[in-house]
Structures are given as structure tokens and as C-alpha cells.
Amino acid sequence: MREFDKICKEIDNLSVAEYSTILAAKSMKLLTELKLLTADGIEGDMAFITFIIGSVVADGKLSEEEYLLIYPLLREYFGEEVDYDECKKLVRKSISDNKDIKNLVNTMTDIFGLLSDELKEDAITVCLLICSVDGKISIKEKMWVKQLIKE
Secondary structure, three states: OOOHHHHHHHHHOOOHHHHHHHHHHHHHHHHHHHHHHOOOOOHHHHHHHHHHHHHHHOOOOOOHHHHHHHHHHHHHHHOOOOOHHHHHHHHHHHHHOOHHHHHHHHHHHHHHOOOOHHHHHHHHHHHHHHHHHHOOOOHHHHHHHHHHHOO
16 A cells, blocks of 8 residues: 555645546445445445544534535435434534544454455545545544554
8 A cells, every 4th residue: 555645645636627536436446345345234334434524524623615525425324314404513513522433443443454455545545535625634634544554
């Protein structure tokens, strides 16, 4: 797997078209593989969705761009009956009560242990792409995502 800082630098230099193409392709590939690797098919993708939410809120802020990007994931996570405003409230609560999301790191690192180096890099790239939608990846967001590759 490439170095974390190199992945961050490449993301910083992507055009909008490249960003969208890479995010879509890597997300679909990764979620498909996570479903295959977990017993019920749901645990892996829900863990990853939660980790992405944790990545985005790791800096304690949620920009409108970040929120709009992860809104489809939030609807899947919280349920289709939860509307836009309710999702925002739930995310804000997650930011202030970050314990549940932080506890997910152990689950995610266990799941990452099952992935090939290529899929690990894809997962890290997806998290960082989502974090960068507001124009930058904060240090806190980088530290959160980097937990996935700690041995």
C-alpha cells in the first residue's frame, strides 16, 4: 500500500471529474467486497458507513458539502424514514457524543485485517475523498482515517 501522505497529496490535486469518478468506483468496489467478507453482508458495509461518518465529523465540524455528500449514507444508516433535518440533528448529536463512533475503530481495524492491501488503500481513499469535499482534509480527519492502517 502507498504511503498515507502520498494518498492525501494525490487527493489534494484531483480535478472535480477525477474526484467524482474515483469516489464512485472505489466506493462501489469496497462496499461489494465488505458485504462478501462479513457473515451477514450488512455488518461490513454498516461499519464502513459509520467509519465514514466518524471520518467526516472527526474535526468536530460538518460542512454543508460534507453533509450533502454523506446524506445518502446517513439515510441508509439511520433509516429511510429519517428526513434531511432529522439526519442533521443525529449527526450533530454524534459529534457531541462521539464515543459510539470512536468505539467503531476496533471493528473497522478488524475488518481491515481481512482486506487486501489494494482494498485497504481504496477504503482510506474513500474516507479521505469524503473528508476533502469541503476543500481540505483537516489534521483531525487525517488522524482519524490513519487509525485504519495502524498495526
